[in-house]
Amino acid sequence: MARNAQISRQPKRKLATAKKSPRRSNVSTSSSGPSSTRRSRPGDPVAPAKPRRYRPGTVALREIRQYQKSTNLLLRKLPFSRVVREIAIEIMEPDANVGYRWQSSAILALQE
Known part of the structure; x- marks a missing residue:
């Protein structure tokens, strides 16, 4: 009988690695370009500062x-009262062509 050579398999070990910070890409490190030798002069226009960026949810x-x-009140009174009246007409019986009168204090109570 022929014997097959068996290779012993060792379990893979997970290497403990420290968290790596993202590396900065150095696109051009040579100082031969005109942008690297240019200094700010008194007559140059100043770039406006960027507005502060808050983390998501902070402003909310x-x-x-x-x-x-x-x-x-966050909504104005007249547009809100129009919407309330429109919804009330939809809910009431469509057959009844009766106009209802609303007290301003009742609509204000709904709005608050």
Whole structure:
């Protein structure tokens, strides 16, 4: 009987690696270009500073706090009252062509 050579398999070990920070790409390291020798001069236009970028959700949380503190109405009164009346007409019986009167305090109570 022929014997087959068997290769002993060793379990793969996971090497402990430290987290690597992303490397910066050095596109041109030579100083022969005109951009590297150019210095800022008094007559050069100044580039405007970039506006601050907040992390996602920071501005939203700030707006939530702002609106929770305020007591003013976020929607204007007349457009809101039109929408309320329109919805009330849709819900009521379509056969009844009766116009309903609304108290302004009732609509304001709905809006708050």
